[in-house]
Amino acid sequence: MSDAQAALKRRPSDKEGDERHEAIYRAVSDAIVEQRLKPGARLREDALAEVFGISRTGIRKILQRLALEQLVTLTPRRGASVTRPTADEAKDVFDARQLIECGLMPDVARRMNAAAAAELREMARQERQALRSGQQSVAIRLSADFHVRLAQLSGNATLAEFVERLCSRSSLILAVYGHRGHLGCESHDHDDLIGYLETGNGERAKAFMSRHLKAIEASLSMVEEEENVPDLQQIFGV
Numbered sequence: 753m754s755d756a757q758a759a760l761k762r763r764p765s766d767k768e769g770d771e772r773h774e775a776i777y778r779a780v781s782d783a784i785v786e787q788r789l790k791p792g793a794r795l796r797e798d799a800l801a802e803v804f805g806i807s808r809t810g811i812r813k814i815l816q817r818l819a820l821e822q823l824v825t826l827t828p829r830r831g832a833s834v835t836r837p838t839a840d841e842a843k844d845v846f847d848a849r850q851l852i853e854c855g856l857m858p859d860v861a862r863r864m865n866a867a868a869a870a871e872l873r874e875m876a877r878q879e880r881q882a883l884r885s886g887q888q889s890v891a892i893r894l895s896a897d898f899h900v901r902l903a904q905l906s907g908n909a910t911l912a913e914f915v916e917r918l919c920s921r922s923s924l925i926l927a928v929y930g931h932r933g934h935l936g937c938e939s940h941d942h943d944d945l946i947g948y949l950e951t952g953n954g955e956r957a958k959a960f961m962s963r964h965l966k967a968i969e970a971s972l973s974m975v976e977e978e979e980n981v982p983d984l985q986q987i988f989g990v
Contacts, residue, residue: 773806773810773814776814779804781823781920784924785892785927786890786927788987789987790834792833792836793833794831795832795834803985815832821917822917823920823921842929845918849922850962853899853902853903853961854958854961854965856915857958860906861948861949863906864950868905869950871901872898872902873943875942879898889927892930898942900912900915922968926972929973930972944960945960948960
């Protein structure tokens with residue numbers, strides 16, 4: 753068992769409780785996006801509580817948070833399961849991203865500086881490297897992080913938080929319905945977008961972002977999979 757896994761399993765003090773719940777939330781969220789927990793998989797409170805060594809009440813709060821982000825679906829008498837996104841839901845998510853992310857590009861262009869551009873280029877480099885290395889789920893996560901950071905650079909914290917939720921949902925959609933080895937867009941797209949932002953061309957960046965998101969949505973192949981029961985001990989290894 754690794755140090756990180758041991759930290760998840762040990763019983764924390766009251767002071768550590770919030771940090772521990774955050775770590776468990778992130779572990780479950782990552783497992784969903786990385787498809788170690790498949791769409792439709794049941795998430796039993798008692799099983800998760802045993803795996804992570806916390807109370808069912810604590811697990812319930814984490815599942816409720818994931819439900820707010822629509823990564824988990826809560827059903828009366830059935831409990832929690834990993835959300836199974838539909839074609840209509842995927843369209844809604846990408847429509848929302850079009851409205852918000854494209855609209856933020858002029859503000860991002862006005863606030864762009866050398867340090868922010870360098871940060872974004874490094875994020876884009878890591879994403880390309882993950883994809884070349886066959887780490888599809890990591891590349892998806894890094895791509896989402898890139899889009900969230902762009903939104904944060906707009907200076908609008910409320911919209912940036914909304915973009916973060918939309919990116920979590922679209923990461924799940926892309927992980928499930930995307931194509932192995934490809935994120936639905938050209939590998940240099942993010943670098944090209946940074947170039948427009950560096951020159952202060954917000955309208956060009958806005959148009960490019962629109963094409964970028966449309967290309968990702970168009971690449972999706974919506975094929976349903978059967979429900980499954982996950983081995984939580986094996987997935988989380990704690």
